[in-house]
Amino acid sequence: MAKSSDKLRCGVIGVGMGKGHVKGYQSHKRAEVVALADVDPNRLKAAATELGIARQYTDPLVMLRKENLDVVSVATPNKFHKPLTLAALEAGCHVLCEKPMAMNAAEAREMADTAEKAKRRLMINFSYRFxxxxxxxxxxxxxxxxxxxxxxxxxxxxxxxxxxxxxxxxxxxxxxxxxxxxxxxxxxxxxxxxxxxxxxxxxxxxxxxxxxxxxxxxxxxxxxxxxxxxxxxxxxxxxxxxxxxxxxxxxxxxxxxxxxxxxxxxxxxxxxxxxxxxxxxxxxxxxxxxxxxxxxxxxxxGCPSAYYHFIESILNNTPHVAxxxxxxxxxxxxxxxxxxxxxxxxxxxxxxxxxxxxxxxxxx
Ligand SMILES: NC(=O)c1ccc[n+]([C@@H]2O[C@H](COP(=O)([O-])OP(=O)(O)OC[C@H]3O[C@@H](n4cnc5c(N)ncnc54)[C@H](O)[C@@H]3O)[C@@H](O)[C@H]2O)c1
CATH class of the missing domain: 3.30.360.10 (Dihydrodipicolinate Reductase; domain 2)
Structure with missing residues (x-):
């Protein structure tokens, strides 16, 4: 549940497809995207301006340390899905990770195990179900x-x-x-x-x-x-x-x-x-x-977006799909x-x- 208000604090890492995640969370009245992270400062600034997000980080790990987030989206090139998902789970966040889940099954298994141990949710953005x-x-x-x-x-x-x-x-x-x-x-x-x-x-x-x-x-x-x-x-x-x-x-x-x-x-x-x-x-x-x-x-x-569904599942304590x-x-x-x-x-x-x-x- 939200750490400081009745809204879930969301952060998005990677602002290509990640911009879709921001808009998806913004469609839920009990979710607020408070920060964005991307290693490309120009792309980050342009996305933050377009989407109206004040706090920006070129290092996602700093965002995780400083922002006290409830929900994090990982929307970077595939190689970074595992390390960033693990970091977000370990920071106490629920994670919506882009597809493919990882580079291979060994990485995916580690991510699933970490989510289970951390008692945090990990959903994969299989958006074609939605x-x-x-x-x-x-x-x-x-x-x-x-x-x-x-x-x-x-x-x-x-x-x-x-x-x-x-x-x-x-x-x-x-x-x-x-x-x-x-x-x-x-x-x-x-x-x-x-x-x-x-x-x-x-x-x-x-x-x-x-x-x-x-x-x-x-x-x-x-x-x-x-x-x-x-x-x-x-x-x-x-x-x-x-x-x-x-x-x-x-x-x-x-x-x-x-x-x-x-x-x-x-x-x-x-x-x-x-x-x-x-x-x-x-x-x-x-x-x-x-x-x-x-x-x-x-x-x-009854067809929500993946982002809306993830937020609803967290707020209502119901299982998420994907x-x-x-x-x-x-x-x-x-x-x-x-x-x-x-x-x-x-x-x-x-x-x-x-x-x-x-x-x-x-x-x-
Ligand atoms: N679900 C869908 O329908 C859908 C559609 C498109 C892409 N995707 C997935 O989204 C992910 C991103 O794809 P994209 O098309 O947005 O790629 P992209 O290259 O357009 O954007 C990726 C962004 O991540 C940033 N980035 C790279 N490494 C980073 C790091 N370590 N930390 C923070 N930011 C980093 C890049 O600077 C870039 O801005 C991929 O996994 C892709 O498969 C999913």
Missing amino acids: TEQSWALKGQVASGILGDIYFARTIWHRRRGLPGFGGWFGKKDLAGGGPLIDLGVHRIDLALWLMGYPRPVWVMGGTYDPIASELARKQGREFDVEDLAVAMVRFDNGAMLEIEASWAANIAEREMMETRLFGTRGGLVQRNLNEGYAYEAELYTEREGCQFDMKLHPPVP TAQEGLTVMELLDAIYASAAAGEPIHVGAATPAAGRARRGKR
Whole structure:
């Protein structure tokens, strides 16, 4: 609970995506963003002016020491998610950490364990759950309309969409991987959440970089992650999931997202519209021998933003979604996909070590 008023004192680290966190907290009347931190002083000043935040820090650890915060968002390049999350938890804060949770499962496990020991919350910003269509579909699946889910396919492809080409997103030591760890995590989480987070057991994965590596060579930029990843996953309940993620692929669409679930009594799809960031959702089932298609028509009541949901959960002492354990499961899956791609053979989830995965990461 708030340390000095009836409002939760929030701080945000990293003012790229972090600006969205500020606006999300500002939408809750019992949350106040009191401070921002970013190592780039110019970017920090511009964000603070734009968002009306008086206190600014170029060292997030100083912010944690001085500001007596209740809630901290970590929205930096992936490499810093673990150290900053640990520091914020140890300072007594609840943490909303950006996706991917960490660089690998070992880091994610340490973060989850630290949160548990500190008795603080750790939520992962799997923001694609927080769309009206995803939220409504979760309710439909929970009602049992699909029966048993035995197969799913979840994809996010871009024709040419390499974020900040030559910057940190394409550097393994800062990002941990390419589109799989960047875009793939959202679609993997969405599929797993709708499937009830079954336990992954076996993974067969492949990673490729033909388009980006050629571009990097021609433009003299650094890029050492994949530009496309695919995987097939088997779960302990026998179900399977197909995953595809790319920043560069020779396809018609600028941006293509789709998650499909196949169940014994029904199926569903959630996909983006017009190659953009609006969505539609449909359900397919049978009634009295007839094949029935249903379309969800938003607005669907009850879909908060991730930030609003986190604040509400803290204030009401209710569980939040997108937990550290779920973030850890996604990281275990990613480690196994990268390790399988490197080994060229199926990998048992849990047997994958990041070192093995990274050192021998797949080429064609
Ligand atoms: N949930 C989503 O939909 C979504 C969307 C975009 C990005 N993200 C995630 O947000 C994170 C940040 O991505 P971005 O697009 O904002 O990147 P960005 O490069 O635009 O911004 C990152 C900011 O962090 C700052 N920074 C770097 N190291 C720091 C440190 N040690 N301490 C404090 N500040 C530091 C940088 O100066 C920069 O201003 C990534 O993990 C990314 O995957 C999530």
